[in-house]
Ligand code: GLV
């Protein structure tokens with residue numbers, strides 16, 4: 078590898094900067110199995126090629142580039158990496174920072190003359206955000222067997238395209254290495270080794286999505302836990318009618334039931350110290366001069382414990398149901414993506430956080446979901462490193478991390494991989 082490590086990081090970062098960026102908002106639209114996803118994958122495969130890493134793919138859109146896949150008696154590797162997809166109009170860092178930092182960390186380890194005693198893999202998990210098929214961490218759920226292909230194949234995007242068809246249509250988008258949904262090293266096809274058989278432990282570096290590290294004056298931290306969280310579809314049904322001629326007392330207006338539900342969610346979450354958000358809405362027929370017949374709204378709810386999350390959702394659904402009774406509307410609630418509490422291996426977190434120049438790294442919780450949570454729940458010892466985000470803003474074009482902090486993150490990841498693959 079020519080070039081110094083900061084150069085390589087910054088070059089990779091600027092290669093990725095234009096891919097999927099909106100010229101209107103400056104945010105990113107990097108949805109899975111689309112043209113831009115193909116460009117991101119091609120970029121990753123080229124970066125792996127430059128480094129002589131061996132790229133493997135499963136049938137689900139997940140990629141891993143291995144450094145020294147031949148090392149170790151059982152060849153079980155230390156996996157790092159993250160995802161390249163974004164939320165709609167997302168930031169540059171959520172996901173790509175972990176992938177770029179992982180490639181840069183391999184460069185750092187090589188420049189240190191480090192020879193790993195076991196393989197080190199840089200992973201790119203597909204559809205982490207669930208922005209297209211509605212299920213967060215889709216790729217890692219499939220790779221670990223937390224979700225079966227049979228359950229996933231018929232998931233549909235907003236245009237009605239199934240996951241199966243989207244995957245089939247994505248050959249030529251950097252997915253040429255795919256083996257198809259029934260095979261693949263991660264996917265557990267008949268002869269394929271499972272993720273657990275290939276991976277000894279996983280470390281995901283991620284931009285912090287809050288201000289904990291700012292408050293603590295630290296550039297990097299280690300994750301302790303992920304709050305339980307879920308997405309729930311609320312289908313409110315009423316009766317379409319004329320906006321002018323229908324008397325107010327004669328209406329069955331699902332928008333009213335929805336509006337009160339959004340207020341109730343906010344109130345319940347505040348009172349309980351939890352989080353609740355309605356960020357997506359579909360209205361039919363969506364006309365200005367007609368009472369809607371149907372409103373579909375998606376609740377994102379997060380709680381400090383599984384019980385707190387269940388109580389929060391129950392309270393919101395309870396208020397929504399009462400209100401529907403008064404409005405003459407009906408309500409159906411469908412959980413679409415629910416992830417239980419994740420406590421990362423405490424011994425691993427403590428070990429990784431301890432004994433650094435300048436003191437121990439802080440160990441902090443997060444309310445955001447990650448592939449690391451899925452791998453951890455699958456029994457793989459897992460850790461996360463966070464890089465300071467000056468404003469804490471995320472899932473927005475405003476998301477940011479300073480280059481100097483990103484470089485501290487790269488060397489923190491290199492130190493971590495060195496500890497794990499020594
Ligand atoms: C993923 O970033 C999530 O927490 O929704």
Ligand code: MN
Pocket residue numbers: 164171206445472
């Ligand atoms: Mn995210």
Ligand code: MN
Pocket residue numbers: 160171172205283446447
């Ligand atoms: Mn992420």
